[in-house]
Amino acid sequence: MNSVCWAKFERASLGDCKVAALSWVFRKASIPWDWLLRVSVVLILKRYGITEGVLAFDESDRARSKSTKRIYKVYKQKHKGSGGYVNGQTIVLLLLVTSSITVPVGFFFYMPDPALKQWDKEDKRLKKSGIAKKDRPIKPERDSAYPTKTEIALGLLKDLNSSHKYITQ
Secondary structure (H helix, E strand, C coil): CCCCCHHHHHHHCCCCCCHHHHHHHHHHCCCCHHHHHHHHHHHHHHHCCCCECEEEEEEEEEEEECCCCCCCCCEEEECCCCCCEEEEEEEEEEEEECCCCEEEEEEEEECCCHHHHHHHHHHHHHHHCCCCHHHCCCCCCCCCCCCCHHHHHHHHHHHHHHHCCCCEC
8 A cells, every 4th residue: 555554553562552552652752764774785786696786766756645745755746536636745756677676776855945946936927917928027046955855866876886886787
């Protein structure tokens, strides 16, 4: 189902670990998730003797809920099924595709720059009302806290090259 069900973990622990406590541990604990992924990938690749493959990028929108605001990097997205809007996340994955398996070797959450999004919305409104380009506000500079998908992909490649040097791409 592509989800983590905390209730199943609670039942498996026979009630010793409550759902709220388990969720808190994984959200608030200082677990280096990126290093955990790297080490897991290294173990899989070494165990199966994989030294080469093709790199592929995949980005997917994950619709969450209309009212959620507490999920990391959630923003308003167009919902393709209903034609309306929903809050969701965009995950950019770097995949290593080999002859035997496909392994995710990196990921990053994408979020558009809110200032640029607001400017674009206002610019379209002014353009529609017939305001000349010279009279409309200039485009703001891109905030480095909100990288583009291309910048994210290049960063994931750089991370892969530094942590998995023995893989031929």
